[in-house]
Every structure is written in structure tokens, then in C-alpha cells.
Amino acid sequence: MSYVHADIDSDYAIYVWIIGEFLTTEEARRRHRLYDELASVGKLSPALLVIREHLPSGRVCMRVNIDATKVGNVARFINHSCDGGNLRPILVRSSGSLLPRLCLFAARDIVDGEELAFSYGDAKPNPKGLPCFCESSCCPGVLPAEET
Numbered sequence: 001m002s003y004v005h006a007d008i009d010s011d012y013a014i015y016v017w018i019i020g021e022f023l024t025t026e027e028a029r030r031r032h033r034l035y036d037e038l039a040s041v042g043k044l045s046p047a048l049l050v051i052r053e054h055l056p057s058g059r060v061c062m063r064v065n066i067d068a069t070k071v072g073n074v075a076r077f078i079n080h081s082c083d084g085g086n087l088r089p090i091l092v093r094s095s096g097s098l099l100p101r102l103c104l105f106a107a108r109d110i111v112d113g114e115e116l117a118f119s120y121g122d123a124k125p126n127p128k129g130l131p132c133f134c135e136s137s138c139c140p141g142v143l144p145a146e147e148t
Ligand SMILES: C[S@@+](CC[C@H](N)C(=O)[O-])C[C@H]1O[C@@H](n2cnc3c(N)ncnc32)[C@H](O)[C@@H]1O
Pocket: 001, 002, 003, 039, 044, 045, 046, 047, 075, 076, 077, 078, 079, 080, 081, 130, 131, 132, 133, 134, 143
């Protein structure tokens, strides 16, 4: 399994934004089903993220689907950690840009060589989901599975 380690030569805050294909929700659902099948037999390491923005009422007001499985940058190799890891995903909007960027910001000081990780989501663990190897004390043993 691939992973990403910090390579730090300064004290600046680090962040990386996730590059991938922006999908409609219909296409994201189609790919989720396909990826789940391929991942269950070890034929694929999917990187399809669904980010939801909520109103103060708790209702979802926007859903963004980013698929970095085939087209992406280094962020596609960052693994999941059930305790949230050392990175926090934040949607960032810049003026003039129609689409937001999903950025991963350092959540605390990170030492050189430390593995970078973030939580793929707090969706209920799927008992039939892929095994999780994050080794954090709160890990239920399976990766969070997106309910599409
Ligand atoms: C965004 S990719 C991360 C890079 C991936 N490890 C690779 O080798 O290409 C997401 C995939 O990595 C694997 N993965 C990520 N975090 C994991 C974890 N904590 N335990 C087990 N597999 C993990 C799963 O197969 C997941 O679908």
C-alpha cells in the first residue's frame, strides 16, 4: 500500500489540495458501485471523495464529488486514519472560481517523516467494508464507507 510522508524543511503551515475529476452525483454513485466491487477483490485502491456542506439546520446544501482514482496529484496517496490523522479537509473558495477546492491543512505540528493521514469520513462503518489498518485506538477495523 502506498502512503505519503511529510518532507518538511521549514516551519510553514502545510496544505495540499486534492486534484481529481469533479463528478455529478449520479456518476459518483455509478463509480462507487464499480469501485466497491473491484476493491473487494483487491483490484483497485479507490480515491473517490464525497464532501457535503451543511446549513446551520443540519441540512445538506451542497455535495461535491471528487474522484482522484485515475486523475490526481500526491493527495491521492494519503491514507485514512479513524482518529482524524494529522490533516483536516476544508473546502476553500476563491473569488472567480466556480468550483471549490478541497484542501488538506495540517491540524497540528507534523514532524519530518511522519505519515500524513486524514479521516475519509465519519460515515457508519460498513461491516462488509474494506479492512482498516490505521491502528488508532478508536479504529473499528473497517474503512468508512460512503453512503451514496
Ligand atoms: C486515496 S487511496 C490512498 C492510497 C492507497 N494506499 C494506495 O496505495 O494507492 C485510498 C485507498 O487506500 C486504501 N487505504 C487508505 N487508508 C487505509 C487504511 N487506513 N487502511 C487500509 N487501507 C487504506 C484503501 O484501499 C483506500 O480505498
